[in-house]
Every structure is written in C-alpha cells, then in structure tokens.
Amino acid sequence: MLLTETADKIKGMEIRGAGRIARAAVEALKGHALSFEGGDLQKFREWMEDAAELLVQTRPTAVSLPNAVHYVMIGLKGAGSVGEAQAEMVRRVERFVRDSINAVDRIGEIGARHISDGDVILTHCNSEAALACILKAGQVGKDIEVFATEVRPQNQGLLTIRTLNDAGIKTNFIVDSAVRHFINSIDLVIVGADAVAVNGAVVNKIGTAQIALAAHEARTNFIVAAETYKFAPRTILGELIRIEERDASEVLNPEVSKGLPHVRVRNPVFDVTPAAFIDLIITERGAIPPSLAYLIICEYLGWGIEEFHKAFQIDDKNQE
Numbered sequence: 001m002l003l004t005e006t007a008d009k010i011k012g013m014e015i016r017g018a019g020r021i022a023r024a025a026v027e028a029l030k031g032h033a034l035s036f037e038g039g040d041l042q043k044f045r046e047w048m049e050d051a052a053e054l055l056v057q058t059r060p061t062a063v064s065l066p067n068a069v070h071y072v073m074i075g076l077k078g079a080g081s082v083g084e085a086q087a088e089m090v091r092r093v094e095r096f097v098r099d100s101i102n103a104v105d106r107i108g109e110i111g112a113r114h115i116s117d118g119d120v121i122l123t124h125c126n127s128e129a130a131l132a133c134i135l136k137a138g139q140v141g142k143d144i145e146v147f148a149t150e151v152r153p154q155n156q157g158l159l160t161i162r163t164l165n166d167a168g169i170k171t172n173f174i175v176d177s178a179v180r181h182f183i184n185s186i187d188l189v190i191v192g193a194d195a196v197a198v199n200g201a202v203v204n205k206i207g208t209a210q211i212a213l214a215a216h217e218a219r220t221n222f223i224v225a226a227e228t229y230k231f232a233p234r235t236i237l238g239e240l241i242r243i244e245e246r247d248a249s250e251v252l253n254p255e256v257s258k259g260l261p262h263v264r265v266r267n268p269v270f271d272v273t274p275a276a277f278i279d280l281i282i283t284e285r286g287a288i289p290p291s292l293a294y295l296i297i298c299e300y301l302g303w304g305i306e307e308f309h310k311a312f313q314i315d316d317k318n319q320e
Contacts, residue, residue, distance in 0.1 A: 002028075002031070003028045003029075003031065003032045003051050003054065003055070004054070006024050006025065006027075006028035006055070007028070007054050007055055007058050009024070010024060010025065010055070010058040010059055010065075011058040011059065013154065016126070016154075016156065017126065017127070017128055018063075018064040018065075018192070018193070018194050018227075018230055019064060019100055019103075019104065019128050019129070019227060020128070021059060021064060021065055022064040022065055022067070022068035022096070022100060022229060023068075023096070023097050023100055023101075025055045025065055025068055025069060026068050026069070026071075026072050026092075026093045026096050026097065027093060027097065028051075028055065029048070029051060029052065029055070029069065029072050029073075029089065029093060030072075030089065030090055030093040030094075032047075032048070032051045033048060033085075033086050033089045033090070034086060034090070036048075036082065036086070038082070039081070039082050040082070041079065041080075041081060041082055041085065044076075044082045044085060044086075045076055045085075048073065048076060048085075048089075049073075052069045052073050055069055056069055059244065060242045060244050061194055061195060061203060061241060061242055061243060061244040061269065061270050063194065063195035063196075063203075063229075063230055063231070063232040063241070064194070064195075064227070064229050064230050067229040067230070067231075067233070068096055068100075068229060071092060071096055071229070072089055072092045072093055072096065073089075074092070075088035075089035075091070075092045076088075076089070096229075100227060100229065102284070103129075103227040103228070103229075103283075103284035104128050104129055104132045104227065104284075105132065106284040107129045107132055107133065107225050107226075107227065107282055107283065107284050108129075108132030108133050108135065108136035109136055110133075110282050110284075110286065110287055111129075111130075111132065111133025111134075111136065111137075111190065111223070111225055111282045112133055112136035112137040112139075112140060112142070114133070114188075114223060114280065114282070114287070115133065115134070115137040115142060115144060115188060115190075116142070116187070117142045117143055117144075118142075118143055118144070118187075119137075119142070119144050119145075119187040119188050120144070120145045120146075120147065120185055120186050120187050120188075121134060121144060121145070121146050121147070121186070121187065121188050121189070121190055122146070122147045122148075122149075122179065122182070122183070122186045122188070122189045122190075122211070122215075123146060123147075123148055123149075123160065123189070123190050123191060124148075124149045124151065124157075124176075124189075124191050124204070124205060124207060124208055124211055125149070125151050125156050125157070125160070125191065125192060125204065125205035125208075126151070126156040126157070126159040126160045126163075127191060127192020127193075127225060128192070129192050129193075129225035129226060129227060129282075130190045130191055130192040130225045131160065131163055131164075132225070133190055133223075133225055133282065134146060134164070134169065134190065135163070135164075135167050135169075138167055138168070138169050139167075144169065144170075145169075145170045145171070145172070146164055146169055146170070146171045146172065147171075147172045147174055147182055147185075147186060148160045148161050148164065148171055148172070148173055148174070149174055149175070149176050149179065149207065149211075150173070150174065150175045150176055151176065151205060151207070152175075152176055152207075152251075153250045153251045153267065154250065156205070157173065161173050176207045179207075179210065179211050179214055180214045183214045183215060183217075183218045183220060184218050186215070186218070186220050187220065187221075188220065188221050188223065189211060189212070189215045189220060189221065189222045189223065190223045190224075190225060191204055191205075191208055191211070191222075191223075191224055191225070192204060192224070192225055192226060193224050193225070193226035193230050193281075194230065194270055195230055195231075195232045195241050196224070196226055196230055196231045196232060196281065196293050196296075197232050197235040197241060197272075197293065198231075198232070198235040198236045198293055198294050198297060199235070199275055199290070199293065200275030200278060200281070200289070200290020200291055200292075200293045201272055201273060201274055201275050201290070202224050202226070202272070202273045202275075202278060202281075202290075203232075203241050203243070203270050203271070203272055203273075204224075204270060204271070204273065205269070205270060205271075206268055206269055206270055206271050207271070208270075208271055208273050209271040209272060209273045209274075209277075210271075212273040212274075212277035212278065213277060215277070216276075216277045221279045221280075222273075222277055222278055222279050223278075223279060223280045223281075223282060224273075224278055224280070224281045224282070225281075225282045226281055226282070226283060227283065227284060228283050228284060228285055228296050231293055231296045231297045232297070233297050236294070236297060236298075241272070243268050243269070243270050243271070243272070244268070244269045244270060245266065245267055245268045245269065246267045246269055247267065248264075248265035248266075248267055250267055251265050251267050252265050275290035275291070275293075278290045281293070283296065
C-alpha cells in the first residue's frame, strides 16, 4: 500500500484501532523506504522524515502511531549508506509488527488471569487488547458474560459483538448511556487505550471516562489493557495529549445541520480517564498500577530525558 493511501485510510478511520494503525504505518514506511532511488543518504533521510511526519499527523491522539514511527526511524541513525539504512528500517518494521501482535496475545494471557469464573464483564469500543483478555478467559473454560457498548458515533461496538459472538461468548449489546443502569450487575470493566500518560491517566474512546466514573462509584474494578507502545513519552515533559475532534457529519446529517444555524455539533473522539479511577494497567510486560507508567516509557520504550528535549524542541520549532 502506498504511503499516501495508508495515511488517508488512517485519517479516514478505514484503518482503526491503535495497534492496527501502528502496524499499517510502519509497513507503509517500509514500502516508502524501499521505493527510494539513488544513493544520497541525506536525501534519503529527508525523504523518510517527510513520510514520518505525514503519518504522525493523521491521528494526533493515537500515541501508538508516533511511538511506532519513532522506533522505525531510529534505523536512520548510524547508517553509513542508503542500503544500510533501508535494511535496518526493514528489520525494525518486521520486529515491531511481530512484537505488537505477540503483545496482544501476551496481554490476553495476563488479563485472563484477572477474570474469575462467573464474571460479568463490561467493555467499551473495539480494543484488540481488551478483547484478547476476554477471549482468552473463554478459551480456558471460564464461564463469563459480557456487556458491550454501542460506541457512538462510529458504532465500533458492532465489531466487538461480532467477535464475541463468533467465540461463543454470551454478550449483551447496550447503548452507551445504559452503562450506569447496568453497572451494579458488572464484576469487572476491561477497556483498551489509545494513550497512557506518565501519571497513569488513560486516553480512550469517548465515553470511557464516564464508564470509569460509574465503576468507581459502584466499586467495580476497572482494568485497562494496553501495549507498551501506547504509553505517551511527551507527557513526561508536561504536555497534554491532544484530544482529536472529528467532523460534525458523523453525529448529525449535514442536511439537518443546515436548518440549525445556531447549533454547533461537537464530536470529540476520546476522553481522559484519571488514574484514580483505574485499578490496573495490563501490558505485555506485566500488570502494573497506573503510578508505574513512567517506568514503561523510560525503560521499555527507550526514551531518555535528553532525547525528549532534543526531539521535541525540534518538533516545537517546526510548529511555530
């Protein structure tokens, strides 16, 4: 798939889910790198940096995207020729794709241990990692039941209930606003994440924070399943994760909007769940309390404080 085609599909939400977005982006980088003609290493670096910037700008909230791109682009460092740089980037892409897929499987194994036989589970949106925990619990013979939300306005919940149905798991499909009505019947909430901040706060599909608040009130455990590449390095320097807001036409038909000149439709895609409402974050490295998010960013993602300043000062200048 061409780089621009991938970027358009990510931006248009034809490619959804943080993990899928990250894998598609790095595969596009690989194809772009191999399509370069010539032996000028500096031009190759510029060629790849432009490609990386194009991809990163498509979905500003999905931290998996810049983390994946950052991991692959490190392959440019220390290369003595275009051929060396291409080979290293290809190696990194293949490793990232393999590790990200394995991460979901590993999260499923760890998450299933936190699900008890007979549990009623609530999930929101269509998270590979959250579903992996639920599916694995079913596969090992635990008798579970799931409540899955509709997830307006894109209706990602339809994807979730199809997956659960195909796995033979008893599932209840509810509208987002019905969560509070059912929360006292829920034993455990499991959701995914699009980003995890250094303080353990989680950015996920809009509606997650309200579910977390309801779970907190009902004293229902709230677990987040997230691959390590979804942890947000810039939050170490105090930057807030940008919440993407999409076109009003996803919520209200444009023809209807024409007759409502004084109405502004707001369509944020994500919200922020405070760390205080989260009991556990399950990663492929293990289950951690939200307070240990910093260690994931520094130890497993490889970001050092000096690199933060260097990389992000350059980025800030480009945005001025």
